[in-house]
Amino acid sequence: MMESRNLREGLGMETDLIIKRACSLAMAAHSKPQPSYISDDSHAIFAFPGSGNLDEWFFRKSFGNTSVDLKLFPSLRNIGNDEVAVVNAKFFQQFRNLLKENFLISDEVRFEQLLKDYQLGVEVSRAVRENKKIVFTGHSSGAPIAIFATMLFLQQNRIPAFCVTFGSPLVGDQIFGHALRRENWADYFVHFVMRYDIIPRVLLSPLSSIKGDLQSVLPCFNPSQLESIARSQQESSSFYEVMRNVLSVASHAACSVMGCSNSLMQTVTSLIELSPYRPFGTYVFCTGKGRMFNLKNPDAILQLLFYSLQLSSQEEVTEVAYRNFKDHLEYGIEIPKFRKEDVIDLDHLLLQLHSNDMGSIETAIKELGLSTRAMLCLTAASESEKQKQRNQDRIDKNWNDIEDLLKKLQEYRVKGEMREVGYYDAFKMQTKEEDFDANVKRLELAGRWDEIIEMLKRYELPDTFERRRDWIELGTRFRRLMEPLDIANYYRHDKDEDTGPYMRPDEGRQPRPKRYRYSQKWLENDKGKPAGYFSESCFWAEVEDLRIHTSDKKKVQDPLAAFEKVKDRVLKLEENVLLWVNNGLLRRDVFFEKSTFVKWWETLPLWHQNGSKIAALVKGDGRKLPSVAD
CATH class of the missing domain: 3.40.50 (Rossmann fold)
Known part of the structure; x- marks a missing residue:
């Protein structure tokens, strides 16, 4: 028995x-x-x-x-x-x-x-x-x-x-x-x-x-x-x-x-x-x-x-x-x-x-009818x-492959920093062969994670999977390194003109892929934080949307009026920039002179720039931050 x-x-x-x-x-x-x-x-x-x-x-x-x-x-x-x-x-x-x-x-x-x-x-x-x-x-x-x-x-x-x-x-x-x-x-x-x-x-x-x-x-x-x-x-x-x-x-x-x-x-x-x-x-x-x-x-x-x-x-x-x-x-x-x-x-x-x-099985069959x-x-x-x-055993076997691909994307980011070109901007411009190679790795990584997310949606993995600390940590590294590339690709091809901004208030209708939404929620649940607390990987999406609303010459007729409409969002982004810099989530490549972020921020009204809490970071101190290789 x-x-x-x-x-x-x-x-x-x-x-x-x-x-x-x-x-x-x-x-x-x-x-x-x-x-x-x-x-x-x-x-x-x-x-x-x-x-x-x-x-x-x-x-x-x-x-x-x-x-x-x-x-x-x-x-x-x-x-x-x-x-x-x-x-x-x-x-x-x-x-x-x-x-x-x-x-x-x-x-x-x-x-x-x-x-x-x-x-x-x-x-x-x-x-x-x-x-x-x-x-x-x-x-x-x-x-x-x-x-x-x-x-x-x-x-x-x-x-x-x-x-x-x-x-x-x-x-x-x-x-x-x-x-x-x-x-x-x-x-x-x-x-x-x-x-x-x-x-x-x-x-x-x-x-x-x-x-x-x-x-x-x-x-x-x-x-x-x-x-x-x-x-x-x-x-x-x-x-x-x-x-x-x-x-x-x-x-x-x-x-x-x-x-x-x-x-x-x-x-x-x-x-x-x-x-x-x-x-x-x-x-x-x-x-x-x-x-x-x-x-x-x-x-x-x-x-x-x-x-x-x-x-x-x-x-x-x-x-x-x-x-x-x-x-x-x-x-x-x-x-x-x-x-x-x-x-x-x-x-x-x-x-x-x-x-x-078989004796116990026959007992069960008989006594339970x-x-x-x-x-x-x-x-x-x-x-x-x-x-x-x-x-789960099968996706666990993909762990080393995911690690290797993330390592190669990190090397790609370090090479860009050596040329004082942030990897977000390098990937968005796609001018070198290494940018093409990074895109191939991005697509391969996306495919591996999308398979995991689909299994989770269909309840085809053990219920404990989303609480596994090793996958929470891997998912966080994946999201922080990969999502900026997806955002760069999105705005490189002007997809916002057809489907709207990368981020939307309506969770179910936004273009942001589930592979990033899920992994962000894992971390927030694990740390006991409210929804949206760990949104640092969406930094570039907010920058791009604010850039379009404040300085896109095709769409903005009155820059000052446009700025006033999104002023609260700009202040919130600047507050987050300070937080993310202090937590080591934004590095020096964000503050390179020709980065999308710096070029956009310098289009904002001078009175705002002079009083901004991040003025020193944008005007030079940001380039003194630790290297992405550290």
Whole structure:
């Protein structure tokens, strides 16, 4: 049997005890209006109550989703694509209700200071001071609150916190899970799911299809009342409606990971709105037979949510419809039997599908009721993850080639400096053979990086790629050395006359290539800086646009009036020049007498030049700066 390494490595030696105590506290929390907690010498467990009120599950939209508040959770986005994660609006609002009004998130403000519940904040603060392992937990709709609390804690503290949920409905979309995996936070979340529990699947259906059935069942958090309510659901269509929608989502996801280009599937998805919600973290599927299976692969989890709830005969409908809701309340019965050595690592089995460990595979197939098609979809999801790793291995092999090309462009820049011709201006004029050679290298480098960016856009690389420090640093060097050449090429061919300036306020429509936008965002995210903070590689684009607006004789009739229109931009550029010079990002070649920058700046009104903060740099001091070869 393949024991789960995920649980053992995450929660440590006391995994069994922590999970059992978390489950007991989570189930008991429903009877209390406020979060509850217990603590021992090494752990502090905080549980959040759920709600039986349907209005606290769904918003008015079909799936009740909304974009997450980036002021609260700045990490919950795709860095390169700049897409914001989507979450369940009602669950998110319930979590917001736990926080103080008009809160201000900052590095100085700790998690416990944000809580409206004073006593809860005190207990969290005490646990942190005493170096206890923090665990947030919840059952049913209490689980999403625990998830958000854990995320905020991870964001505000430099120590880990764990989240253990039981029968949790889904919370966020693909970007939500992608962001947590990118930040290496996903391993802190463990979700237990009973095989027949419908609640972890229910948000894959629109509210309109299941509202009536859920309204009568959700208030029932008392197992003694379950019999009469659940039996009344036997003839209802809720089970079919949920599973029909789960099938649609799972089939669409399976087609995506298998690379299918089925026109019928595309037509169907254009007509039917699919749920945005997707699983994340580690899922532990409980069979009710003493065996459990864990998965981390989000695509495989989605498939298992569907295929583990399939019926072998029509006669099973009555019993399964009853168990849909009964299982949701039986974590308190199942989890006390939990032993981490009884949890089988299904991710590992799928990766080793052709190994000799067929006994564990057959056990999974039997106890989870998996069909041949189910195994095909699970294997495809596993293979998709392996392909992402192979893609990363392949681009890692290009590292040395990229380094060599950057080195040659740096040598090209140094040669220009020796002639007192900045490499931006030399490349723009294209008068020598070495300028042509530099263009060839520019195109080769651009092609290599564009391939990486396209894979990122299609989520074909591991989610952690954009947080890899080595690629962030390489991307920064690439951007700072390469982008000035792209800008020079752009204005050399007067492309601005057809497509406008190289930089535009509208991110999605500007000519600036994604290879530079993405790598800039990686650095800003890594350093915790706002968007646009590291815009030094666009220096020449701003110079060119200001030159056109203030001194282009074909377009400017009144230079003084033209200057007044862009005066604020000129002042901002000069402020940035000082900053970038001090940080070593602009060197002496920018201030050569015949550089585009100097020639443009000397066309500005004399009264501005005389009072400018960079006058000394332009008039001689700039040429005393360190060499680009340094």
